[in-house]
Amino acid sequence: MKLSRALSTLFAVCVGLAGVALVLYAWRLPPFATSIETTEDAYVRGQVTVISPQLAGTVVEVPVQDYETVVASQLIARIDDRIFSQKLAQTRATLDGQRAQLANSRQGRRSAEAKVKASEAAVASARSAFDTAEGNFARIAPLARQGFVPGSDLDVATRTRDQAAAALDQARASLEVSRQDLQTVIVSRQSLEAAVQSAQAAVRLAQIDLANTRILAPKGGRLGEVGVKLGQFVQAGTQLTSLVPETVWVVANFKETQLPGMAVGQPVHFTVDALRGARLSGRIERFAPATGSEFAVLRPDNATGNFTKVAQRLPVRISIDPGQAAAGALVPGMSVVVRLDTAAEARTDEGNAPTAPADETQG
Numbered sequence: 541m542k543l544s545r546a547l548s549t550l551f552a553v554c555v556g557l558a559g560v561a562l563v564l565y566a567w568r569l570p571p572f573a574t575s576i577e578t579t580e581d582a583y584v585r586g587q588v589t590v591i592s593p594q595l596a597g598t599v600v601e602v603p604v605q606d607y608e609t610v611v612a613s614q615l616i617a618r619i620d621d622r623i624f625s626q627k628l629a630q631t632r633a634t635l636d637g638q639r640a641q642l643a644n645s646r647q648g649r650r651s652a653e654a655k656v657k658a659s660e661a662a663v664a665s666a667r668s669a670f671d672t673a674e675g676n677f678a679r680i681a682p683l684a685r686q687g688f689v690p691g692s693d694l695d696v697a698t699r700t701r702d703q704a705a706a707a708l709d710q711a712r713a714s715l716e717v718s719r720q721d722l723q724t725v726i727v728s729r730q731s732l733e734a735a736v737q738s739a740q741a742a743v744r745l746a747q748i749d750l751a752n753t754r755i756l757a758p759k760g761g762r763l764g765e766v767g768v769k770l771g772q773f774v775q776a777g778t779q780l781t782s783l784v785p786e787t788v789w790v791v792a793n794f795k796e797t798q799l800p801g802m803a804v805g806q807p808v809h810f811t812v813d814a815l816r817g818a819r820l821s822g823r824i825e826r827f828a829p830a831t832g833s834e835f836a837v838l839r840p841d842n843a844t845g846n847f848t849k850v851a852q853r854l855p856v857r858i859s860i861d862p863g864q865a866a867a868g869a870l871v872p873g874m875s876v877v878v879r880l881d882t883a884a885e886a887r888t889d890e891g892n893a894p895t896a897p898a899d900e901t902q903g
Contacts, residue, residue, distance in 0.1 A: 582792035586872035801882030
């Protein structure tokens with residue numbers, strides 16, 4: 541009986557010690573405190589690009605297939621370009637017409653400048669005739685007053701002088717008209733030059749539209765599912781397919797309680813579920829500027845009702861070390877388990893050891 545009680549007491553003590561040990565381990569309290577931080581809330585990420593057309597039209601060619609590897613500028617789809625080719629021809633014809641009008645304006649300016657010179661010559665001729673008539677009148681007028689010449693000669697000299705003065709005024713007016721005509725040509729030329737520039741811009745826009753009928757891969761990578769079909773009418777912005785580039789990285793969402801001790805440049809190891817737990821290495825590249833809740837569409841409002849403290853998670857970007865064979869099999873979206881030692885020395889390419897903002901909480 542005593543032995544049974546002793547065994548029961550021993551069992552209870554063991555269970556109690558196991559429970560305490562489990563709690564200490566779960567909360568990472570001594571003697572189970574460790575600098576190793578682990579999270580399963582981590583995924584492979586990449587710059588997945590949605591391929592869409594910039595104009596509307598009927599798809600007449602789709603030379604690629606689902607999950608195909610493409611290179612930069614490779615044709616993914618082509619839209620019927622007949623309308624856009626005609627628009628380009630139309631804008632080029634308009635440009636030719638505007639250039640012809642500009643050329644006529646150049647000829648018109650030369651003609652207007654010649655008319656100005658002719659009017660200036662006419663003014664000079666009229667001024668010379670007026671000076672002659674004025675001199676003749678100045679000689680005859682005194683003689684006529686003294687009676688040495690008949691009065692009819694004075695009348696002729698007066699009329700001649702008046703006619704010369706009128707001819708000079710007319711020549712000056714004609715010169716002013718010629719100058720205004722020249723100014724009109726100059727002003728209209730500026731308008732024609734602007735029209736030529738507008739027509740050139742229209743040609744460039746038509747060329748861009750024609751080029752946009754060919755949807756090309758912006759860079760190398762692998763295609764997702766090709767959703768566009770031959771003969772389909774697409775609008776600008778219609779999703780045709782997605783392009784997944786070769787460059788990938790890992791984003792690990794650590795709890796804020798795990799951040800103390802983490803720094804940019806610290807080595808990281810992670811395993812990939814899809815690769816039978818293959819172990820790869822990397823380094824902390826940078827920390828997110830805010831927790832994930834701050835980027836959520838529906839942000840939590842903790843200023844109302846009862847409050848329960850919940851540890852937030854901060855995304856940490858991890859670069860993958862080059863030269864690892866298994867890294868070539870990583871694709872965006874894969875789940876990984878990240879493990880790092882916060883006591884490890886942080887190193888960058890330059891050999892510096894920067895401190896993460898999270899370390900300030902330890903002060």
